[in-house]
Amino acid sequence: MMFKKIALIGIGLIGSSIALAARQQGLVKHIAVSTRKAATLAEAESLRLGDSYTLSAAEAVQDADLVILCTPVGAYGAVMAEIAPALKPGAILTDVGSVKQYALDVIQPLLPEGVHFVPGHPLAGTEYSGPSSGFAALFKGRWCILTPDANVDAAAVKALTGFWQALGSSVEVMDAPHHDLVLAITSHVPHLIAYNIVGTVDDLANDTKSEVIKYSASGFRDFTRIAASDPIMWRDVFLTNRDAVLEMLGRFLVDLDVLHAAVRDGDGPALEALFTRTRAIRRSIIDAGQETAAADFGRVTPPESD
Numbered sequence: 001m002m003f004k005k006i007a008l009i010g011i012g013l014i015g016s017s018i019a020l021a022a023r024q025q026g027l028v029k030h031i032a033v034s035t036r037k038a039a040t041l042a043e044a045e046s047l048r049l050g051d052s053y054t055l056s057a058a059e060a061v062q063d064a065d066l067v068i069l070c071t072p073v074g075a076y077g078a079v080m081a082e083i084a085p086a087l088k089p090g091a092i093l094t095d096v097g098s099v100k101q102y103a104l105d106v107i108q109p110l111l112p113e114g115v116h117f118v119p120g121h122p123l124a125g126t127e128y129s130g131p132s133s134g135f136a137a138l139f140k141g142r143w144c145i146l147t148p149d150a151n152v153d154a155a156a157v158k159a160l161t162g163f164w165q166a167l168g169s170s171v172e173v174m175d176a177p178h179h180d181l182v183l184a185i186t187s188h189v190p191h192l193i194a195y196n197i198v199g200t201v202d203d204l205a206n207d208t209k210s211e212v213i214k215y216s217a218s219g220f221r222d223f224t225r226i227a228a229s230d231p232i233m234w235r236d237v238f239l240t241n242r243d244a245v246l247e248m249l250g251r252f253l254v255d256l257d258v259l260h261a262a263v264r265d266g267d268g269p270a271l272e273a274l275f276t277r278t279r280a281i282r283r284s285i286i287d288a289g290q291e292t293a294a295a296d297f298g299r300v301t302p303p304e305s306d
Helices: 013-024 038-046 057-061 073-086 100-110 154-166 176-203 206-214 218-227 231-240 242-265 268-287
Strands: 003-009 028-034 052-054 066-069 092-095 120-122 143-146 170-173
Touching: 003 013, 003 057, 013 028, 028 038, 028 057, 038 052, 052 057, 057 073, 066 073, 073 100, 073 231, 092 100, 092 120, 092 154, 100 176, 120 154, 143 154, 154 170, 176 206, 176 218, 176 231, 176 242, 231 242, 242 268
Parallel strands: 003 028, 003 066, 028 052, 066 092, 143 170
Antiparallel strands: 120 143
């Protein structure tokens, strides 16, 4: 057992998966669950995800050794203002958000003396959301990136590293700006492209749109899976990681212009050269253990929540 009490602030896909995995691995004695919606809290209780349940985040974090923010990043300021007076000295505070510099900028000014903030980002997820979408194996074989400030207590970083490793993740430590730039191209821009392509289909004439949906091939289906992700979470990602997203989106648009010209000009060699390079990237991802060659991304899709 690593922690006597963990407080989960937010209980969607990531929060519920942490609860299930931590319990399965015997890492915690008491799990306190807090969320702002009574219906969501009731759902979490019906699933027995925790040991105590409250709509008050401040109540949940009292005496907690580890506090994990599992809310959209845009809510961090309000949540931190509520829980700061209730955090006990020596507690580790972390999060699971996809943008790390923003987390540091918002949370550190409100951090009480003696509380150790270690930002975290598990690179795991599905397009599903809500308490019933979680499953204990979500983090197995995945990466979790920690982006602690240079002055944070090393023992806190070590403890959180051990926690994520016990959940099945490999852990990498890097600085927050670098994390945000890397995730802008590996996650944020791809989501933006998916939202845009699916939105384009929605803007088509009704008869054409119905045919696109009826005859969806795997490429478009995969885009719709990504575009089905939590809209509030992804809204906050783009608003809080704006600079890095714009930089990578700019690079993408330049490359898209080159591809546009190759298609327009009938430049077969240029198209083949690009497709050969991108195919090699796909193979390198599989070789790195971040994907399998199996159909449907090699994933078993969890059931949709009620």
